[in-house]
Amino acid sequence: MLQAAKKLGKQTFKFDNPPVIVSYASIVGPMEGQGPFGKEFDYVLEDDLFGEKTWEKAESKMLRETLKLAVQKASTSPAEVDFLLAGDLLNQIVTSNFAARALGIPFLGLYGACSTMAEALALGAMLVDGGFAERVVLGTSSHHNTSERQFRYPTEQGVQRPLWAQWTVTGAGAVLLAREGKGPAVTRATVGKVLDLGVKDANDMGSAMAPAAADSLLCYFQDTGEEPEDYDLIVTGDLGSLGLKVARELLVRGGLAVGENFTDCGVLVYYPEQDVHAGGSGCGCSAVMLCGPILKRMEAGNYRRILLVGTGALMSPLTVQQGESIPALAHVVAIEKKGEG
Amino acid sequence: MFAGAAAFLASLLKAFVTGGIICAFGQVVMDFTRPTVTPGHVLVGYVTAGALLSALGLYQPLVELGGAGATIPLSGFGHSLAQGAISGARSAGLLGAFGGGVQATAAGIVAAVVFGYIMAVIFNPRG
Amino acid sequence: MDEQKENRGRYNVLSDVIARLRMEKDLAEPELAGQKPPAGLSEQERQKWEKQADQEAYRWLVEQHKPKAPVKRNLLLAFLVGGTICAAGQVIMNYFQGAGLGAKEAAAATSLVMVFLGAFLTGLGVYDSIGKVGGAGSIVPITGFANSIVSSAMEFKREGYVYGLGARLFTVAGPVLVYGFIVSVLIGLVTFYFSSGS
Numbered sequence: 234m235l236q237a238a239k240k241l242g243k244q245t246f247k248f249d250n251p252p253v254i255v256s257y258a259s260i261v262g263p264m265e266g267q268g269p270f271g272k273e274f275d276y277v278l279e280d281d282l283f284g285e286k287t288w289e290k291a292e293s294k295m296l297r298e299t300l301k302l303a304v305q306k307a308s309t310s311p312a313e314v315d316f317l318l319a320g321d322l323l324n325q326i327v328t329s330n331f332a333a334r335a336l337g338i339p340f341l342g343l344y345g346a347c348s349t350m351a352e353a354l355a356l357g358a359m360l361v362d363g364g365f366a367e368r369v370v371l372g373t374s375s376h377h378n379t380s381e382r383q384f385r386y387p388t389e390q391g392v393q394r395p396l397w398a399q400w401t402v403t404g405a406g407a408v409l410l411a412r413e414g415k416g417p418a419v420t421r422a423t424v425g426k427v428l429d430l431g432v433k434d435a436n437d438m439g440s441a442m443a444p445a446a447a448d449s450l451l452c453y454f455q456d457t458g459e460e461p462e463d464y465d466l467i468v469t470g471d472l473g474s475l476g477l478k479v480a481r482e483l484l485v486r487g488g489l490a491v492g493e494n495f496t497d498c499g500v501l502v503y504y505p506e507q508d509v510h511a512g513g514s515g516c517g518c519s520a521v522m523l524c525g526p527i528l529k530r531m532e533a534g535n536y537r538r539i540l541l542v543g544t545g546a547l548m549s550p551l552t553v554q555q556g557e558s559i560p561a562l563a564h565v566v567a568i569e570k571k572g573e574g
Numbered sequence: 575m576f577a578g579a580a581a582f583l584a585s586l587l588k589a590f591v592t593g594g595i596i597c598a599f600g601q602v603v604m605d606f607t608r609p610t611v612t613p614g615h616v617l618v619g620y621v622t623a624g625a626l627l628s629a630l631g632l633y634q635p636l637v638e639l640g641g642a643g644a645t646i647p648l649s650g651f652g653h654s655l656a657q658g659a660i661s662g663a664r665s666a667g668l669l670g671a672f673g674g675g676v677q678a679t680a681a682g683i684v685a686a687v688v689f690g691y692i693m694a695v696i697f698n699p700r701g
Numbered sequence: 702m703d704e705q706k707e708n709r710g711r712y713n714v715l716s717d718v719i720a721r722l723r724m725e726k727d728l729a730e731p732e733l734a735g736q737k738p739p740a741g742l743s744e745q746e747r748q749k750w751e752k753q754a755d756q757e758a759y760r761w762l763v764e765q766h767k768p769k770a771p772v773k774r775n776l777l778l779a780f781l782v783g784g785t786i787c788a789a790g791q792v793i794m795n796y797f798q799g800a801g802l803g804a805k806e807a808a809a810a811t812s813l814v815m816v817f818l819g820a821f822l823t824g825l826g827v828y829d830s831i832g833k834v835g836g837a838g839s840i841v842p843i844t845g846f847a848n849s850i851v852s853s854a855m856e857f858k859r860e861g862y863v864y865g866l867g868a869r870l871f872t873v874a875g876p877v878l879v880y881g882f883i884v885s886v887l888i889g890l891v892t893f894y895f896s897s898g899s
Contacts, residue, residue: 281701287859288701378701382856388701389823389852391832391839392613393604393775396768428715431756432763434609440763448715478766486721487713585795586788593787593842594780600837601779605772613840613849614873618880620841625884629891637808642790645808646815647783647841648877654809655881659889664896671893675885682843683878685813686850687870689820694854694866697824
């Protein structure tokens with residue numbers, strides 16, 4: 234079988250001139266601001282409306298401002314950015330569409346559910362490394378209230394969420410990738426396959442996504458020939474506490490000795506006292522954690538090589554009502570700080 | 575005076591226990607069935623069960639025993655529907671069979687719609 | 702390159718992991734499943750059987766890690782919250798009976814008041830907290846019915862008063878009324894049949 238020049242093994246890609254993350258930005262809601270990393274985001278909203286009339290408008294404003302901030306921090310302007318890659322959880326990805334309208338950058342909309350940040354990074358890196366763009370700005374967002382009313386129940390309805398349910402993060406994260414510059418670089422990416430092991434509970438997305446996360450990680454390490462201890466941090470997007478445990482067991486059974494360096498953005502973003510049950514979820518979860526605490530630590534030199542495993546549950550409210558199970562996928566993105574790190 | 579107060583407290587206790595048990599039963603259903611059983615399913619189940627038990631003559635004793643503890647849960651709504659249908663069928667034949675249930679519960683249904691509307695207009699969801 | 706090739710054999714693909722999981726599960730629960738698909742299945746049916754077995758094995762793994770829901774605590778809270786709401790209703794019902802209404806009218810009037818209270822508490826943003834604690838204790842009473850009506854209508858107010866608020870009033874109330882009416886008509890018809898027949 235013919236193998237593409239930049240491909241490694243089954244599903245992984247290598248970037249010969251790793252695109253550089255020259256800037257990043259994140260805006261979060263009040264709850265996330267009260268979490269363990271509250272001070273490490275660029276801006277914390279005072280309420281969940283951000284001065285707008287509806288939550289949907291607020292989310293779009295969050296994404297728009299985060300993207301603008303990332304462009305600004307890179308000392309460039311939207312006119313000099315070649316492409317905008319963005320996606321979100323709402324129907325027809327309207328949050329991203331309306332943010333793109335305001336920015337005026339050629340736009341490629343994405344849907345990967347909660348794995349959108351990783352998907353955007355992988356695709357953005359391909360565009361830059363492939364010589365199709367000098368600069369790409371990419372980002373994603375989620376908002377607790379917009380996703381509750383679309384996927385689950387009205388926010389004022391008295392329902393009891395099970396212990397393994399997760400809390401959608403209100404937040405947006407964005408990154409500007411450039412062909413050259415100073416900063417951590419995207420060196421490799423693994424594109425995941427959709428897997429479905431029959432989980433039907435829309436409140437238990439962690440279990441639905443854990444096999445996909447395990448599969449993509451097994452694939453990454455097999456394709457690259459590396460070991461988990463070669464990385465300072467292997468962080469999944471939003472498996473939550475239950476999904477993380479299940480994924481860890483699947484990986485260990487698969488022969489990957491993941492240790493303390495294996496954790497999850499959903500588990501990290503809130504304090505247990507904030508009563509979010511299994512942890513955070515949503516596109517914004519991995520986006521804000523990456524575009525705040527994680528990249529900051531890479532800049533500071535605490536982390537040299539990390540893997541971001543964006544995980545996405547690919548169901549819709551209708552499929553759940555129709556009794557379908559939840560398909561999921563996971564993308565792996567390797568980010569490394571070369572040079573003086 | 576004391577007898578009045580004692581009867582009052584007794585009625586409260588009976589309502590508390592009856593209502594509590596009826597609700598606890600719903601909790602068992604919710605916790606032990608698959609996630610596909612939602613609050614909406616539980617509500618439909620209660621109305622239907624209340625109506626059927628009422629038709630079999632088993633709900634009225636519960637009302638006499640527990641008072642509000644039996645009328646306030648949604649099974650009580652089913653009970654009113656059933657009793658209304660029965661008396662409607664007996665007094666007005668076929669038309670009564672169709673309309674009796676709704677007639678008996680009309681005030682409650684309209685109240686739900688009207689109060690619901692008013693509150694939804696005045697207030698905004700806070701997430 | 703050679704090192705890569707050598708490492709490729711070391712890690713099990715996820716399907717191998719699941720296959721081994723299945724073997725373990727069958728050993729742990731031998732009475733539940735056979736290890737081989739039944740004979741005489743078409744290729745498609747055999748694949749479906751295999752997929753089902755994989756899913757069962759995965760569910761078995763997840764159950765080992767899932768935290769146990771606090772069933773006893775939920776039951777107690779449902780009892781307490783439900784009982785309290787009903788006791789409050791009883792106070793109101795006693796008042797109406799004291800004011801001279803008959804038993805049935807008092808019950809109807811009480812329901813009206815409870816619906817109002819449920820709607821009001823939902824508007825204030827308090828009922829969802831009650832629901833979190835009380836579970837069925839807050840869903841089953843008629844106040845819970847009002848809560849589902851108001852919360853849905855309030856949420857979609859931003860989509861307009863006709864298709865938003867107006868239509869959404871009935872998202873949960875609708876099925877309750879539909880099935881309530883159906884059962885009531887059936888009961889009415891049965892009553893009619895038996896009372897006119899004799």
